[in-house]
Amino acid sequence: MSRIDKFCYWCGKPATSKEHVPPKCLFPEEKDVRGIYDKTFRYRLITVPSCDEHNLGKSHDDEYLMSCLAPYFGNNGVAFVHTQTKVRRALERKKDLQKMIEEKIVKVHDRYFPTLIIEVDNYRLLNSFESIGRALYFHKYNKQFTGICKIIPVFIRDKEKNTEWNNFCDLCVKLTKSERKSWAINGDNPDIFKYQFGKEDKVGCQMLIMTFYNNLEVYMTFANSKAIDILKLKK
Structure with missing residues (x-):
C-alpha cells in the first residue's frame, strides 16, 4: 500500500476501507441483466481509500442516490432494467427509502410507461455528488482536493x-x-x-x-x- 492509499480521499483521516466511485449499487448485478444484456456492468469499477465516515457511514445515502437516479424518466434501457430489479427490491425492503407523491402513466410515442413522482432530498443528493466528484479528483490526481x-x-x-x-x-x-x-x-x-x-x-x-x-x-x-x-x- 502506497502512502497516498493510507488516507481517506475526502478528509485525509486514516483509511479503513475502499470506496466505490460512483457507488457500486448504481451498477446492475449480472443476475438482473442476464438474458437481456450479454455483458457485465461491474467491470473495472473505480475505488479510492476511505475512512468509515465517508464509506460505511454513507451507505444509506448510496442506496438513496440509486433510487433517485435509475428510475429517472428518459434514462437508457439499462437503467430501466435496474429500476425493475434492484431498485424495486430496495423500495420494497425499505418502505421509507423514498417519499412517494404520485403515480402516473406517461405516454411516449404511442407507448405507456409507469412513473413515480417523488419528493427529493436535495441535500442528500448534492452530498452524494460531491463525494463522487472528490473521489474522482483523488483517482485522477492521487491527492485530496482541499x-x-x-x-x-x-x-x-x-x-x-x-x-x-x-x-x-x-x-x-x-x-x-x-x-x-x-x-x-x-x-x-x-x-x-x-x-x-x-x-x-x-x-x-x-x-x-x-x-x-x-x-x-x-x-x-x-x-x-x-x-x-x-x-x-x-x-
Whole structure:
C-alpha cells in the first residue's frame, strides 16, 4: 500500500476501507441483466481509500442516490432494467427509502410507461455528488482536493418555466458544449457512468461533468486556494 492509499480521499483521516466511485449499487448485478444484456456492468469499477465516515457511514445515502437516479424518466434501457430489479427490491425492503407523491402513466410515442413522482432530498443528493466528484479528483490526481466544490445537477429543473435556476442550467450547458468536445471521456462502464475533466483555468477553477445512464448530467466546479483568494478579493 502506497502512502497516498493510507488516507481517506475526502478528509485525509486514516483509511479503513475502499470506496466505490460512483457507488457500486448504481451498477446492475449480472443476475438482473442476464438474458437481456450479454455483458457485465461491474467491470473495472473505480475505488479510492476511505475512512468509515465517508464509506460505511454513507451507505444509506448510496442506496438513496440509486433510487433517485435509475428510475429517472428518459434514462437508457439499462437503467430501466435496474429500476425493475434492484431498485424495486430496495423500495420494497425499505418502505421509507423514498417519499412517494404520485403515480402516473406517461405516454411516449404511442407507448405507456409507469412513473413515480417523488419528493427529493436535495441535500442528500448534492452530498452524494460531491463525494463522487472528490473521489474522482483523488483517482485522477492521487491527492485530496482541499478547496471548495460547487455542484450543479443540470438535470434537475424547476417545475415552472423560465425560472432563474432553469436559465442558469441552460447557460452552463451552453458554455461548455463546444469546449467539452475536446475533454477525454472516462469510465469503463459508460452506459452507467462516465465523466470528463476540463482544464484548470487561469483563475484556479476546474470543471468536472458526470453523466449517469447516458442521460443525467451533473456539473461540478473545483475552486482551489488561488480561486478562493480571488473570489474573496472581489467581495
